[in-house]
Amino acid sequence: MNIFLGSSSSVEALNHLRKVAMIIEAEGHIPLPWTKSEIFRPGNYILDSLREVSGRIDAAILIFSEDDEVWYRNELQLTTRDxxxxxxxxxxSLLGRERTIICRRGKPRMATDLQGIIYCDLNREYKAENDLVQWLRFLNSKNIV
Incomplete structure (x- = not known):
């Protein structure tokens, strides 16, 4: 399977992206991190690039980390990059919730509509690796290729 990996450009988020990519490779799949030059080529529009890459992937993992500070209800909070x-x-919307997951690092503020989603908790590294492996095997069992 080809699996897109998205994150912010912060050093911490990119380190987590690399760790997730290594788990994907260890399971025999192909990680396609957003940092690969062929994904976001100069001169392209970002949404067009995402639509193009969506035709080449079987699943997606987005790394939610504490990237930005925002004021929310009179309180400074850390949140994921927009x-x-x-x-x-x-x-x-393109692949479905079954094939698109969140890996969360830290405790970034989650949008209300996303708070009920079960995510992979990168704060617990052993459990996170196990959860990712189980998810990949689940996708394999569904013959999602």
């Missing part, structure tokens, strides 16, 4: 949330919604 484009990562947009990409999650984009891939859910």
């Amino acid at each position: 484009n990562v949330v947009l990409e999650y919604g984009f891939f859910v």
Whole structure:
């Protein structure tokens, strides 16, 4: 399976993306991180690039991390970068929730509509790896290729 990996460009998020990519490779699948030059080529529009890559992937993983500070109800909170949330919604609409998951690191504020979603908790590394492996095997069992 080809699996898109999205995250912010922060050093921490990219480190988590790399760890998730290694788990995907260890299970015999192909990670396609957003950082690969052929995904977002200069001169293209981002949504067109995402639509194009969606035709080449079987699933998507978005890394939600504490990227930005926002004021919410008179309180400073950490939240996921807006484009990562947009990409999650984009891939859910194209691939479905079963084939699009969130891996969360830290405790970023989650949009209300996303709070009921079960996510892979990267704060618990062993469990996160196990959850990712189980999800990949679930997709294999469904013959999602």
